Amino acid sequence: MLDIGKLPNDLLQSLLNQFSEPLRKEVLLKPAIGEDCAAVDFSNDLCVITTDPITGAEDNIGALAVHISCNDLASSGAEAVGLMVTLLVPPHSTYEQISEVMTQIKEEARRIGADIIGGHTEVTDAVNRMVVSITALGRVKRGGLVATGGASAGDDIVLTKYAGTEGTVILAYMFENELKKALGEDTVLKAKGLMKSISVVREGLISAKFGVSGMHDVTEGGVLGGVWEICAASGLGAKVDKKSIPILKETEAICSYLGINPLKLISSGCMLITVKDGSSLVDILSNNGIPASVIGRLTESNDCLLLDDDKVVKIQQPESDELYKARLMRG
Numbered sequence: 001m002l003d004i005g006k007l008p009n010d011l012l013q014s015l016l017n018q019f020s021e022p023l024r025k026e027v028l029l030k031p032a033i034g035e036d037c038a039a040v041d042f043s044n045d046l047c048v049i050t051t052d053p054i055t056g057a058e059d060n061i062g063a064l065a066v067h068i069s070c071n072d073l074a075s076s077g078a079e080a081v082g083l084m085v086t087l088l089v090p091p092h093s094t095y096e097q098i099s100e101v102m103t104q105i106k107e108e109a110r111r112i113g114a115d116i117i118g119g120h121t122e123v124t125d126a127v128n129r130m131v132v133s134i135t136a137l138g139r140v141k142r143g144g145l146v147a148t149g150g151a152s153a154g155d156d157i158v159l160t161k162y163a164g165t166e167g168t169v170i171l172a173y174m175f176e177n178e179l180k181k182a183l184g185e186d187t188v189l190k191a192k193g194l195m196k197s198i199s200v201v202r203e204g205l206i207s208a209k210f211g212v213s214g215m216h217d218v219t220e221g222g223v224l225g226g227v228w229e230i231c232a233a234s235g236l237g238a239k240v241d242k243k244s245i246p247i248l249k250e251t252e253a254i255c256s257y258l259g260i261n262p263l264k265l266i267s268s269g270c271m272l273i274t275v276k277d278g279s280s281l282v283d284i285l286s287n288n289g290i291p292a293s294v295i296g297r298l299t300e301s302n303d304c305l306l307l308d309d310d311k312v313v314k315i316q317q318p319e320s321d322e323l324y325k326a327r328l329m330r331g
Helices: 009-019 061-075 095-112 165-174 176-183 187-196 199-212 222-234 249-258 278-287 322-329
Strands: 027-029 046-053 079-089 115-123 131-140 156-160 214-217 237-240 273-274 292-301 306-308 311-314
Touching: 009 095, 009 115, 009 306, 027 115, 061 079, 061 095, 061 199, 061 273, 061 311, 079 095, 079 273, 095 115, 095 214, 115 306, 131 292, 156 222, 156 278, 165 176, 165 187, 165 322, 176 249, 187 222, 199 214, 199 273, 199 278, 222 273, 222 292, 222 306, 237 311, 249 322, 273 278, 278 292, 306 322
Parallel strands: 079 115, 237 306
Antiparallel strands: 046 131, 079 131, 156 273, 156 292, 214 273, 237 292, 306 311
C-alpha cells in the first residue's frame, strides 16, 4: 500500500529512468525529480497543445490516454513531440499498478514518436480509481494548421475506420466474462484487439498534407456527436447517411447485446474530415491502408440531419456517452 501524497522519490525515480533518453532533438529538458517544467524548441513552427483526462476506462488507461491526446494533435495537422503526464492514484493502489500504466504510456508514446517530458504523480483520496491526464505538445508548419470549424458548405464528410472503436474496446474489457458467455470468446477477443487501431495520427497527417478544410477526432458522443460538433464549430448544417457509416460486426454485436447505440459510443480510432473532394481523399487513405468512407455533406442550413432509411432524424447535441449508459445499466 502507498501513502497519500507525492510518490516517494526513490519510486518516482525508477519510473522516470525509462524516459532518460530523448527521442526528439526539440526536447531540451527531460523529466527529473525537482524539475517542474519542460522545454521544447519549436523554432519557427507553430506549437499546438491539447490536454485530456481518461475517466471512463480502467483497462489500458495509459495507452488510451496517450492516443486521445495525440489524436487531438493530429486533427489539427500537428505532429506530437512531447507529453506531460498527470497520474492521480487512490490510496489502495500499488506501485506495480502505477508502473504498468507508465509502461503503457512509454510504449504507445514511442510508437507515435513522442517524448514524455514531465508531469505529476500523486496518491490521493480525492479519487477512487486511477485518473490519467495527458497534456500533449505538437508542432505544425505555419499555414498547415487545421481547425474543426474550417469547413465550408458543400464539403464532403469523410469518416476513417469504424464507428465506436474505442467504446468497443472498453466494453469488451469492462464486461469481458458476460460478453464471452453471450457472444462468444472470438467476438470479445476481436473487440479487445481493436486497441491497436485507436490512433488516428497517420490519417490526420496524411489528410493535412492532402489539404482538408477541417478534422475532428471522434470521442465522447460518438460519430453523431462528432458531426454535431463540426456543425457547431463551423456554423453549418449536415446531411449524413446512416447506411454509409461503417461499423464492425463485433461493435454491432456488443452494442446490440447491451442495448446501446454504436453511433453515440465513444469512438477514438476514427476521424471525421471535411474536404471538397471526399472520394479522392478516401482513395489516398485506402492506398495507405486506412479504411475511409464519405458519410455525408455539409450544408448551409443550421440543421444537422441523419438520413435513416426513409426517415430524417435531427442529430442532437450529445448529453452523455453510451459508455456511461452501459455502465449505469450494468451497475
